Amino acid sequence: MIEVTSVERLAQHVGKTVCLRGWIYNSSSKGKLHFVQLRDGTGIVQCVVFKNNVPPELFEQLGHSGQETSLSLVGLVKADARAPGGFEIDVTQGEIHQSVQGYPITPKEHGIEYLLEQRHLWLRSKRSWAILRVRDAVITAIRSFFDERGFVCVDSPIFTPNACEGTSTLFEVPYFEQTAYLTQSGQLYAEAAAMAMGKVYTFGPTFRAEKSKTRRHLTEFWMIEPEVAYGTLDDIMVLAEELLAHVVAQVLLRRPEELAALERDVEKLKKIVAPFPRLSYDEAAAILAKHPESTFKYGDDFGAPDETILSNQFDRPVLVHRYPKEIKAFYMKRDPAQPDKCLCVDVLGSEGVGEIIGGSQREDDYEVLLGRIREHKLPEVAFQWYLDLRRYGSVPHAGFGLGLERTVAWICGVEHVREAIPFPRTIYRLTP
Ligand code: NSS
Numbered sequence: 001m002i003e004v005t006s007v008e009r010l011a012q013h014v015g016k017t018v019c020l021r022g023w024i025y026n027s028s029s030k031g032k033l034h035f036v037q038l039r040d041g042t043g044i045v046q047c048v049v050f051k052n053n054v055p056p057e058l059f060e061q062l063g064h065s066g067q068e069t070s071l072s073l074v075g076l077v078k079a080d081a082r083a084p085g086g087f088e089i090d091v092t093q094g095e096i097h098q099s100v101q102g103y104p105i106t107p108k109e110h111g112i113e114y115l116l117e118q119r120h121l122w123l124r125s126k127r128s129w130a131i132l133r134v135r136d137a138v139i140t141a142i143r144s145f146f147d148e149r150g151f152v153c154v155d156s157p158i159f160t161p162n163a164c165e166g167t168s169t170l171f172e173v174p175y176f177e178q179t180a181y182l183t184q185s186g187q188l189y190a191e192a193a194a195m196a197m198g199k200v201y202t203f204g205p206t207f208r209a210e211k212s213k214t215r216r217h218l219t220e221f222w223m224i225e226p227e228v229a230y231g232t233l234d235d236i237m238v239l240a241e242e243l244l245a246h247v248v249a250q251v252l253l254r255r256p257e258e259l260a261a262l263e264r265d266v267e268k269l270k271k272i273v274a275p276f277p278r279l280s281y282d283e284a285a286a287i288l289a290k291h292p293e294s295t296f297k298y299g300d301d302f303g304a305p306d307e308t309i310l311s312n313q314f315d316r317p318v319l320v321h322r323y324p325k326e327i328k329a330f331y332m333k334r335d336p337a338q339p340d341k342c343l344c345v346d347v348l349g350s351e352g353v354g355e356i357i358g359g360s361q362r363e364d365d366y367e368v369l370l371g372r373i374r375e376h377k378l379p380e381v382a383f384q385w386y387l388d389l390r391r392y393g394s395v396p397h398a399g400f401g402l403g404l405e406r407t408v409a410w411i412c413g414v415e416h417v418r419e420a421i422p423f424p425r426t427i428y429r430l431t432p
Helices: 006-015 054-065 112-117 124-150 189-198 233-254 256-261 268-269 281-290 304-312 366-375 381-391 404-412
Strands: 004-005 017-030 031-037 043-048 070-079 086-099 172-175 180-183 199-207 220-229 276-280 316-321 336-342 343-351 354-359 395-401
Touching: 004 006, 006 017, 006 043, 006 070, 017 043, 017 086, 031 054, 031 070, 043 054, 043 070, 043 304, 070 354, 124 199, 124 233, 124 404, 180 276, 189 199, 189 220, 189 381, 189 395, 220 233, 233 268, 233 343, 233 354, 233 395, 233 404, 256 268, 268 336, 276 281, 281 304, 281 316, 281 336, 304 316, 304 343, 304 354, 343 404, 354 404, 366 381, 395 404
Parallel strands: 004 017, 043 086, 276 316
Antiparallel strands: 017 031, 017 070, 031 043, 070 086, 172 180, 199 220, 220 395, 316 343, 343 354, 354 395
């Protein structure tokens, strides 16, 4: 019996004959030789098919089987330092499952809109493969980080009766006799769960009807939201920087080949160690005021260009805290030392990528929160359950939300978040 293995495990099979199952990534022929680059999802390996070593039908079929032909190849595993990946297969047998001609995505350059339209196939490219495997490692690292620290994962609902992050980006869904909204954030539910379990996090899809077409916005994205009972702003700032440092370290450890495929400058990632620099909103505003390219006005939220200027000042992410209350959400606690500011933080990724985390200490006083809900003209009835958390055993608590796609795009060094999710949803894209 010949053992079936995968490209990532070839090192364990040097000198042995194995079977690999996959697809042709690329191929070329020279007289009595075919060179087949076989990809199997775990990697790509060069398979050398010498006419005299294989059955004649196989040699003949390979001669007219194009990119993405599905096939199994059997051959001897040889270590070869010159081969990409370090191994080569000397093929002796094989079977073509489906011979393909005219695969729509060729190694030549295609426009981004074409590739997005072909996303179901584009996933097979080396670049998508690398990014999505980094995404997987990021998800595993996030879960292990919270698990090791005693956080409990809770799932928040996707159909919700009210807004969390402002009413202008809500997706409305007919819900029998009522109207439901797709969740913008699991935070309010995470707060309830934190009062039950102490330290929790939610991890799920979130939705924003963002009309923006920037490289940072999706209409459907994944968010990780820890919430800590008895936690303060300072506590979650430390938690956020430790989380990011852990995630980057894990990706460096587990996905070096993928980062190399993306031509990511890993030296920059190696610098992502805690503690990160911190700036108050006022300090950040002062930096922008002195910057020749900034059009920032004190009191405004930072635009994408402002965030880029700020994050370019440092070689690691920067924590910007205590924003003016006017530009932040209703649930944020005010800073007792300067009541016009919130106890909140945004984390801007390094290399100019902008905000990847937003968080705060929550208002825990019943009367103050009720006043805030009224001030923001939010439907009081829908928030009664949330107010209960301030009626029954209210305590200081804090948390944040990390945008998965922005984090993956930052770590991979890719420009646009649409490449950091398998099937992106943006204002103009609902397919495939
Ligand atoms: O709106 S946030 O800044 N904050 C919240 O939703 C809080 N309720 C989180 C919390 O405290 N539990 O969004 C958090 C992060 C933000 O920093 C981005 O990284 C990401 O969510 N985010 C997005 N990613 C992609 N596309 C869009 N449209 C988007 N909006 C936010």
